[in-house]
Amino acid sequence: MSDKSVDGLEIQLETKEAEYKAFISSLNDLNTQVSGEQERLNLLRNQGAELQNARAQALLNMNEQYEAMVDNPEQDIAQAQNAYRQAIINQKRNKEEIKESVQLQEELKAKLAQANLERFTLANAREALIEEIRIARVKRLRNEFEKQGELQAKQMVTCDAQETLKQCITRSNQLAKQKASKEFVDSLYAAATESKLISNYKDDSAAQVRLLKHKVISGEFSGQGNYTTSVTVELQGSLPNVEACKLLNLSARYCTYDEEHPATAAINVDSGNNISLDDNSVLYEVTIRSDQYDDEVFIDGVSYGSTKLSVMLSAGMHDIVITKPGYLDYQQSLRLIKNTTIKAELVKASINFANGEKIQDILPGDELGPELIGIPAGRFQMGDMKGAGLSNEKPARGEEILKAFAIGQSQITVGDFKRFVKATNYVTEAESENGCAAYIDGEPQYNSVLNWRNPGFKQTDEHPVVCVSDRDSKAYLAWLTKQTERKYRLPNELEWEYVARAGSVDNYWWGNDIGNGKANCAYCGSKWSNISTAPVASFRANKFGLYDIVGNVWELTNGAKVVARGGAWNFAPKLARTSVRLELSPGFRSNYLGFRALREN
Numbered sequence: 001m002s003d004k005s006v007d008g009l010e011i012q013l014e015t016k017e018a019e020y021k022a023f024i025s026s027l028n029d030l031n032t033q034v035s036g037e038q039e040r041l042n043l044l045r046n047q048g049a050e051l052q053n054a055r056a057q058a059l060l061n062m063n064e065q066y067e068a069m070v071d072n073p074e075q076d077i078a079q080a081q082n083a084y085r086q087a088i089i090n091q092k093r094n095k096e097e098i099k100e101s102v103q104l105q106e107e108l109k110a111k112l113a114q115a116n117l118e119r120f121t122l123a124n125a126r127e128a129l130i131e132e133i134r135i136a137r138v139k140r141l142r143n144e145f146e147k148q149g150e151l152q153a154k155q156m157v158t159c160d161a162q163e164t165l166k167q168c169i170t171r172s173n174q175l176a177k178q179k180a181s182k183e184f185v186d187s188l189y190a191a192a193t194e195s196k197l198i199s200n201y202k203d204d205s206a207a208q209v210r211l212l213k214h215k216v217i218s219g220e221f222s223g224q225g226n227y228t229t230s231v232t233v234e235l236q237g238s239l240p241n242v243e244a245c246k247l248l249n250l251s252a253r254y255c256t257y258d259e260e261h262p263a264t265a266a267i268n269v270d271s272g273n274n275i276s277l278d279d280n281s282v283l284y285e286v287t288i289r290s291d292q293y294d295d296e297v298f299i300d301g302v303s304y305g306s307t308k309l310s311v312m313l314s315a316g317m318h319d320i321v322i323t324k325p326g327y328l329d330y331q332q333s334l335r336l337i338k339n340t341t342i343k344a345e346l347v348k349a350s351i352n353f354a355n356g357e358k359i360q361d362i363l364p365g366d367e368l369g370p371e372l373i374g375i376p377a378g379r380f381q382m383g384d385m386k387g388a389g390l391s392n393e394k395p396a397r398g399e400e401i402l403k404a405f406a407i408g409q410s411q412i413t414v415g416d417f418k419r420f421v422k423a424t425n426y427v428t429e430a431e432s433e434n435g436c437a438a439y440i441d442g443e444p445q446y447n448s449v450l451n452w453r454n455p456g457f458k459q460t461d462e463h464p465v466v467c468v469s470d471r472d473s474k475a476y477l478a479w480l481t482k483q484t485e486r487k488y489r490l491p492n493e494l495e496w497e498y499v500a501r502a503g504s505v506d507n508y509w510w511g512n513d514i515g516n517g518k519a520n521c522a523y524c525g526s527k528w529s530n531i532s533t534a535p536v537a538s539f540r541a542n543k544f545g546l547y548d549i550v551g552n553v554w555e556l557t558n559g560a561k562v563v564a565r566g567g568a569w570n571f572a573p574k575l576a577r578t579s580v581r582l583e584l585s586p587g588f589r590s591n592y593l594g595f596r597a598l599r600e601n
Helices: 006-071 079-145 165-191 195-202 245-246 414-424 468-482 495-503
Strands: 146-157 206-219 224-238 266-269 275-278 281-289 296-299 309-314 317-325 330-336 340-344 372-373 378-382 397-401 405-408 437-438 443-447 554-556 563-564 582-584 599-600
Touching: 006 079, 079 165, 079 443, 079 582, 146 165, 165 195, 195 245, 195 599, 206 599, 281 317, 296 397, 296 599, 309 563, 317 405, 378 495, 397 495, 405 495, 468 563
Parallel strands: 281 340
Antiparallel strands: 146 224, 206 224, 266 275, 281 309, 296 317, 317 330, 372 405, 378 397, 405 599, 437 443, 554 563, 563 582
């Protein structure tokens, strides 16, 4: 069993980083070989043109010598013959070298395609370790804070003339307990492994202690009207809700990922032994307004209708989202500790999303084809714009979609593909060859029993079809084209990123942080993460109305190379960013690879 401690995981990451660095070096060498062989091939082809001219000139010279020999039988034509013979030999040798170079170029390109796939395997393993380290750091900090301890505190107060002796004693005892609580919290911060880091966020933290019990050891008045008390206090540390993530400067999703540590109730020290719990039993009123009519409010993913809205919510963290077609979403993470009013201003989107049209073609037998969304033409920014991308995501650039098109609202499902197979008796590459790849020990390995019917996990007709290759997807789309008499194909990378961004320049269409429970990818907080695909449309659609554009399964695109986009259920969040490009070898299929249909006008 691998070491899941922070130190153990960091050692694994260091090893993986070294492996990745060495692999990138070898990949660069392979790219250099490909470029070098291409230059050599270009040179040979240029030489071929020159040799063709040389041969033609040698033939012309030899024919002229033959004509001269007619008038002069003594004419020596041997030199011209030899020159022509040599020209033929040179040209033949050049053609053989070109053939050898073309074959070598194909072999190198195949190696490069496989290497690019291996690079993503290593990158995913590296990102998974980074995710595990962050989760382990949260666990470690919680364990360091959620400790019990006993402290003794001494407090002297000057009794106020306006208070009774009993009130003075009570105040002294209370201050002693608060003093002990403060010392206990400070000791937790000082003893933490990442004490230096978390001290930067201490002032805004809601780290708390729970007063378990206390005992007054002694108390006495002095002749100057002072009262001194000495108490022993037993305390329990607490990091409620997402406080561990705040202290470590991590996304809140790392604090909700581990079910072994549910959000802890916030605890306040009260007078005596009473404890006030800030939990689900405490409700506050939240009033939500916006400057638009006919909007829709989502609280923690549940629709509450349009504004103006007043609702009672439990204390703690809530995600507030206000949407309206044609406008950018208003988003706010709210830590509810009092009655609150939210006044939202919705900003009109730069692209007119309101004219998106739902389209669904009819197949023979009155069956329905995939549900599509009409997409308008427009301009957008493509590529990595946040500096976290791989080399094949750069440079970021402005692009333009010149013609409107329609694209699948969801990824092609098992049910969609089943209709195609039933109608055509089509056999996928996974079924006819060596099966389908699945991640085993951090890398894709083919398993002969895996295919689109049996991907290695439970699925229904509503799950995205997987274990299909580029050829399989195009066969399905060609059949769909024939059945509907409409042109269906895979989206190219330009079209895919345009609809995936839906006007955003961030890592994901909703922002730069993957958040928690917003998509099906590894460590993304859904019940399918790192387990299987999810039924399509299990998460909120983007502004174009498209589901699962982030995560669930990688989506094949149309182009000179086989490239997939969008991330998958078993890939790290960083590899589900909108600009990430997964280059695959031809014929590759896996239980995390599917596709989405595009229909031309």
